Amino acid sequence: MSLTARILTGMAAGFVLGSIVHAMGLDPEGYFRVLVIDGLLDVGGRIFIASLQLLVVPLVLVSLVCGASNLSDGAALGRLGGKTLGLYLFTTASAITLALVTALIIRPGRGVDAGIDVEFEAQTPPSLKEVIIGIFPTNPVEAMAEGSMLQIIIFALLLGFAVARAGSAGARIKSVFEDFNAVIMRLVTILIWLAPYGVFCLMATLFATMGWGEISTLAAYFLTVAGVLLMHLCLVHPALLMILGRVSPKTFFLKMREPMLVAFSTSSSGATLPVTLETVRARLGVRNEVGSFTVPLGATINMDGTAIMQGVATVFIAEYYGIDLGLAEYLMVILTATMASIGTAGVPGVGLIMLTMVLQQVGLPVEGIMLIIGVDRLLDMMRTAVNVAGDGMVAVVVGRSEGKIDMERFNDMNATVDNEDEKVPTSAA
C-alpha cells in the first residue's frame, strides 16, 4: 500500500473505532475506555505528536543554516523574504475576504439559537509592537528551548549567512550541517512511516469523545466555514500555482496529500512541519534554500484556513448579537485577522483565541466565541490542512520564480528522500 493509503486506512479505522465507542456510550470509567481509549490509544497519539514536535527545532535550525549558507548575497535573501512574506499576506487577506463575502451572502447566524450560556474570559493578545520585538532573539538556546519559531528562523539565517562568509572554517561547519541535515531528514522519513499508526490513535481518541450535537445547531456556520475552506483550496491555490508558479495543481495536491492528512489528524501546522518540509523538498523538488525558509515561516505566520474561520465567525457573531458592521469595520477585520494569523501559533485551537483580537477591534462581544467553540475541534482539523497546503503552495511558487525548483523531481510521482542520495538538493550541489 502507498503511504497515503496507509494513512487514510489508519484515519478511517480510528474514526470507525472512535465512533463505535461513542455510539455505544461506554462508561468512561469502564475497562475498555480507561485501558484502550484513554490509555493505549491516547498514549500512542500523544507520543506521535511529541515525536513530530521533537524534530521541529533541530530540523528548522539545521536546514535553514544550510539554506542560508547557500544564498550567495543579501539581495537574494531580501528578494526571497519579500516574495514569501508578500505571498503569505496576500493569500491570508484573500482568504478572509472570500470568507467575509461568502458569510455575508449565506448569513450563517440568522435565526440561530445556540442556547449556550455565554461567559468567556478574554485574553489580551500581544500588541503588534511586542510581536515585532519578540521576533528577535536575545538567547538562541532559550529560543530553541521554547520553540520560538520566528526567533529560531532569525538566528539560523544569521548563522547561515556568517557560515557562507567565514572561509574555510565556514566550509567545514557547512559540511557538518549538511550531514546533520541528511540525518534529520532520514529521521523524518522514519517517523512518517509510522504516521498511519499515529493518526489511527489520534482519530480513535478524538471521535470516542466528540459529540455531534452542536454541529447540527451550528450547521450553517460549520458548513460555511467548510465551504470557504474548500473554495480557497480549489480556486485560490490552483490559480496561484498555475499563474505564478506555472506548475500543475494536480501534481501539487497529489504530493501534498500526506502533510495535509497529518495536519488534519494533528490539528497542528507546527507539528506537521517535518512532514511538510520533507514533501516540499524531496517530493516537490523545491531547493533547500527556499524550502527551509518558506515552510517554517509559513507554519508560523501563514494561516489561510484560520483566517477563513475568523472571517465567518465574525459575521456569525455580529449577526447573533444583532450588531451591524459597516465597510470600514469589515476592512478592519481583514487587516486584524491577517495580523492575527501572523501571531497565531501552529497548534490546536489557537485560531479561536486570536479571534478575540479581531472581535475586540471591531467592538464585538468576545463571549461570542463560546457560541462556536463546540464545533471548533473539527473545523480546526480542516483549517490546519488548508494552512499547511498554503505553506507548500507558496514554497513552490517562490521556488519557481527564483529558479530554485527541480521540475523533474516535481513531475516525478515517485520522487522521495530515498532517491536523492540522502542529500537535500541545493543549487550549489
Ligand code: ASP
Ligand atoms: N490549528 C491551527 C494550525 O496549527 C491554528 C488554528 O487555527 O488554531 O495551523
